[in-house]
Amino acid sequence: MSPPFRKSTAREYFESIVIAVILALFIRTFVVQAFKIPTGSMEPNLLIGDHLLVNKFVLAPTRSRAEGAILPIDEVRRGDVVVFKYPEEPERDFIKRVIGLPGETVELKGHEVLINGKPLTEPYAHYTQPVPDEDELSLDVRSKYGPVTVPAAHYFVMGDNRDNSQDSRYWGFLPGSYVKGKALMIYYSYEPDEDSGASSGLSRLPSLVAQFFTRIRWNRLLHQIH
Numbered sequence: 001m002s003p004p005f006r007k008s009t010a011r012e013y014f015e016s017i018v019i020a021v022i023l024a025l026f027i028r029t030f031v032v033q034a035f036k037i038p039t040g041s042m043e044p045n046l047l048i049g050d051h052l053l054v055n056k057f058v059l060a061p062t063r064s065r066a067e068g069a070i071l072p073i074d075e076v077r078r079g080d081v082v083v084f085k086y087p088e089e090p091e092r093d094f095i096k097r098v099i100g101l102p103g104e105t106v107e108l109k110g111h112e113v114l115i116n117g118k119p120l121t122e123p124y125a126h127y128t129q130p131v132p133d134e135d136e137l138s139l140d141v142r143s144k145y146g147p148v149t150v151p152a153a154h155y156f157v158m159g160d161n162r163d164n165s166q167d168s169r170y171w172g173f174l175p176g177s178y179v180k181g182k183a184l185m186i187y188y189s190y191e192p193d194e195d196s197g198a199s200s201g202l203s204r205l206p207s208l209v210a211q212f213f214t215r216i217r218w219n220r221l222l223h224q225i226h
Contacts, residue, residue: 035083035093036049046225049192050186076179081097081098081226084180087171096165102150102152104149106146107146107147125162126162127163128163131143183225185222185223191215
């Protein structure tokens with residue numbers, strides 16, 4: 001009788017590494033992906049330098065009702081902060097908050113958003129400019145927009161920083177197929193160094209190390225996104 005087959009140690013290590021890489025790629029591609037906030041359009045809730053984990057699985061389409069019942073799939077809801085392909089440049093990723101759902105009528109008047117004619121409560125909304133008067137309302141889509149009806153399989157999205165956000169008020173409705181995932185949490189946050197490129201050299205190494213730790217926004221780490 002021939003001896004039982006045994007894998008070599010090198011082969012076992014190799015297979016473990018291959019499996020780990022495949023799982024990592026699967027998770028990154030289909031489940032969770034990291035994104036960085038590059039602009040202030042979601043301030044003060046999301047800041048420049050925040051690094052997010054985005055759940056790409058929770059909003060994924062299902063092939064059948066049975067699959068939808070078993071898997072933790074959810075539908076896009078009002079108030080969700082989503083990452084999506086920018087409709088005018090699909091190779092770029094944007095992050096905004098879902099305001100209007102398919103079939104709803106959206107209207108903006110000053111600092112008030114109306115959904116189907118009823119004011120929307122928005123504790124997350126931030127404004128830097130005062131409420132414009134009646135004459136100014138018709139001149140700026142930031143304060144006067146609609147009413148418009150959101151088409152089927154589309155969404156109306158806006159940044160929380162209402163006076164500084166390139167969103168559906170400017171480029172229209174977001175196709176549902178462009179949604180990549182729902183923002184989950186801030187896993188890392190770092191205060192950008194405005195003059196980081198001013199000089200360089202070994203003499204600045206201790207200073208750079210010190211800045212690395214002092215610029216981390218410790219109170220934002222592992223902060224859930226709402």
